[in-house]
Amino acid sequence: MISGGIHYVLFIILLFFITVIVSYILLKILFAHTFPIYMLSAAAIICIISLVVWSIHFPHMADSFTRFLFSSIVAVLSAFCLAASAFIISRLLKENKQCHKCLFFEYPDVILLLDINGLLISGNPEVRKMLGYKPREYIGKHFTQFIAPDQIEKAKKKFERTLKGESCEYDLQVKHKNGKIIDMHFKTIPIIHGNRLKGIYVIGQNMTELNRYRKELENLYHKHTLILNSIAEGVCGIDKHGNIVFWNPAAERMTGYKAEEAIGKASHDIIHHTKKDGTPYSIDECPIDLAIQDGKTYHISEDIFWKKDGTHFPVSYTVTPVLENGAVVDAVLTFTDITELKKTEEFIRTSEKLSVAGQLAAGIAHEIRNPLTAIKGFIQLLQFELDVKKPYLHIIESEIQRIELILGELLVLAKPQATKFTKSDIGVLLQHVTTLLETQGILHNIQIITKIDPSLPLIECDENGLKQVFINFLKNAMEAMKSGGHIFIEAQKKDEYSVLIRFIDEGCGIPKEQLEKIGKPFFTTKEKGTGLGIMISKKIIEDHGGTMSIMSEENKGTTVEVTLPIRVSASSVLHNSLLSG
Template sequence: MIRNKEGEVEKIVAVGRDITKRKQAEDELCATKERLESFIKNNGDAIWVIDRDEKVVETNAAFDKLFQWKSEEIIHQLLPITPPNLAQQTRELHDQVLSGQSVIGFETVRLRKDGSLVDVSTTLSPIHDTTGHIIGIAGTCHDITEKKQAEQMLINSEKLSIAGQLAAGIAHEIRNPITAIKGFIQLMKSGVSEKKLYYEIMSSEIERIEMILSELLILAKPQLIHSDRKDIRNILSQVTTLLESQAILSNVEIITECEPDLPPILCDQNQLKQVCINFIKNGIEAMSLGGTLLIQVKTQNENSLILRFIDQGCGIPEDIITKLGQPFYTTKEKGTGLGFMVSKKIIESHNGTINVFSKDKEGTTVEVYLPTFN
C-alpha cells in the first residue's frame, strides 16, 4: 500500500511471479515419491534400506514375507538377516557399496527369523544425499531356492548320463583283473605251487579294481561344496585313470603335460573332477577315428593357471560355439547338452573362466582359467 501525507491509501503496488515451473516440479517430485513408495511397497522382491551404521531405515512387505520380520520389529535395529559365518563377507560387501560401487546379482544365503536359511540373489546400491554423500545402502533380493534345486537336478542328471556312458569302459577294465583272479584261484585249487606269487598278483589286481571303483563313486557323491588346497596334477591323474579304458576302446591316447612347481588351487575336488571328466569325454567322443588328447597345465600369472584340453576331433562349427552351455542343445546324437553347462557353472563358482576355440574338422581346444592359492 502507498499512502499520502494524510496517511490514506492512494495506491496498491502488486508484484506477481510465475511459479508454474516450481509447482510442476513439486507435483512431479510428489508423484515420483508416490511412485517410488508404491514400487518399494508392492515389489515382489524383498527390499530394505539401511544407514551407514547398518541399522534398518525401511523394509517392504516382501521382506517381511521372505525373512519373517515385521518392519516395526527391526526398524532402527541392525539388519538381522546375515548368518554369523557370513558376517565378514557381508561387511566387505557393505564396505564396497559405501565406497560408491554397486553389487549386482550376488548369490548367497540369508537367515530367516526362525533360523532357517534361504538361497537369495542380492543387489546392493549406495544411497546419496543432495550433496552427493553416501548416507546408506539400498538392498534387494529374491528367493532363488527353486533355481538352485533345478541346477542340482541338472547336475544329478548329467552325472547319471556320464555314469551310463562310462559303464562299458568300466566293465571292460574291471573284467580283465577279475578274469585273472578267477584263473589264479583255479590254479591254486588244483594244487599248483608259487601260490605267494599268485597272491601278490591277485592283490595288485584287486587294488586296481578298488581304484577304478573309488573314482567312479565320485559321480554318485552329493555335490557338497568343500573347498581345499589341491594339486591339479593329482586331480588329472585320478581322472585319467578313470577314463583310460574308454580312451583305449576309442583308440585315443591321453597325454598330460604339466609345468613343474605348479601352485595349488582352492577348489572342491569332486566338482573339479566332474569338469575334467566332461571335457576329456567330449574330446574322446570327438575323435571317432582315434587320435591324441593333449592336456596341458601352465601358470598364466602369479594368481592363476590355465588348463587346456586339446583334441584332434571333428571340431565345432563357429555358429554352434556361441550356443554352448544352453541346456539340451547338443551336436551329439544321444547328448543332453548339460555337460558343458554344468562344467561352466562349476568353473564360475570357483571364480574361474572358460573359453572354447575350434575349427570345423580340425579339433577343439577348451581353456579353463582357475585362480591359484599362494
C-alpha cells in the first residue's frame, strides 16, 4: 500500500513538470512576443489548476491506474484551456487599453471626455498645447466656462443633441488661457454601453489658420470677381468639354443670358451655333472649340454671336486656352460688341462720301445754275411770241424748275444753311404742314389724321428746317401709298426732356435688306428720287440734337419716329454755328 502511494506521488511530480514544460512550449508558440517570465508563470498556474481538478476527481477514480491517468490528463487539459482563455482575454484587454491610450494621448487634435452633466473628466496633452490649460485647470469644470460668451447657447444645444445619442459637428469659438479667442471645429460622439449613455467624447480641431487662409482666399476671389465684373468686355470661362463655367455681367448684357442660364451649357450651342447667312456653324470649324482642341490662341476680328431673343450682334473675340503641365484644362473667351464700332466706321465712310458729294455738288450747281438762269429767262421772253407752242414751253419751264430744286438740295448738302433756333409750338408746326399737303392727299385718296397732345411744351427749333423735314416725310408716305389710305401723325411728350413725333403710313413698306441703306447718299427706292431727301432730313434732326429711326414691314407700311429735345444743347448750337460759318 505504501509502495503504491509512493508511485502515485512520483507520477504526480513527473506529471507536474511535464505539464509545465508542455504549457510553456504551447504558450510560446501562441504568444511569441510575451516575456518568458509571464509564460512560465502561466504554465505554473496551469499545473496548479490541474492538481485542483485532479484532486476533485481522484477519490472517485482511484480504483485503477488507467482511470487515474485519464483523470490526470482531463485535469491538465481543462486547466490549460481555462488558463489560456483567461490569458488571451487579459492580453486583448491590455492591448485595447494600450491602443486607446495611444489614440487619446498621441492624437494631433484636442480630445476631451465629458460626463452626462457636461463636466470635463479628462483631456489629452493637446488641450494644453492648443488652449494653454493644464489638467487641474479644466478637469471637474463645466465645458461652457471655456466657450466664447456669444456662443454658449449654441454649444448647449449641440450638447443636448449629443445626450440624445446623436453625433454632431459644428464650429465654435473657445477661450484660450491668455484670453485670445480661437476658432475651432468640434465633433461630439456619445459613449453608449448597452442602452445607457456613459459620457461624451469631444474632438476639437484648431481652425484659426485655416479660417485665415480661407478668408484670404475669399478676399482674393472677391477682388478677381470685381475686376472681371467691372470690365466692359464679355468674359466667359469654358472647361475642356466646351461647357461654360463663368459668365460675367458684360456677357449677360450683350447676350441676354443670365449667368445661371449660361453656366453648364455648351458655349457653341447658345452663342455661336449659326452663321450670319443662317447656315449651321460646324463645331469642327469653331475657333472656340479649336482653341481647346489644339491649345492655340485664336483672335477673330469680326464674327457674330447670338442673343437669347434669337437676334445676333457683331463681335470681335479672343479665345485663349489655359494650360496645366502642357495640357488644356480650360479656356477663356473675351468678346466685345462691335456694333457701335461698325456704325462709326460706316459714319466715317458716309462722311467721306458726303464730303466728295458736297464738293462735287457745289461745282455742278454753280456750273449749271448760271447757264440755266439764262435759258429760263429767254424761255420766258419767248412765251410772249410763241402762243401756239406755249404748252411745250410750260413743260420746259417745269423741268427747269425741277432741275433748280435738285440744285438747291445739292447746295444744302454742300453748304448747310445757317439755322436760327427759336421757341416754337411743334403742334402748330405740324398742323401747318398737314394743311399744306392735305389737298394733295385728297387727290390721291389719302387722308391725313393727326393726334397731337395739346399739352406739348414749346421746343427750341429751326421752324423752316423742321418744315422741310416733315414735308419730306409726308411726301414719301404719299408716294408709297399708290392705292390711297391713311397717314397718321402723332406727337406726344416722351419725357421731361424731349418730345416724340411719329409719321405712320399704310404704304408698300420697305424691304428689310434695303432698310439699312435708307439715308445713305444717293440711295433711293423711288424711280426719280435722288437719295438726298432722307439724308438731309436726318442731318437737320441731328443738328437739333434729336434722333430719327425708320421701322417698316413690306405690304403693311412704314413708321418714322423723330425724337427732339425740348431745349437744344449748347453743343448742337455750337456745331451748327461752325457749319454755317
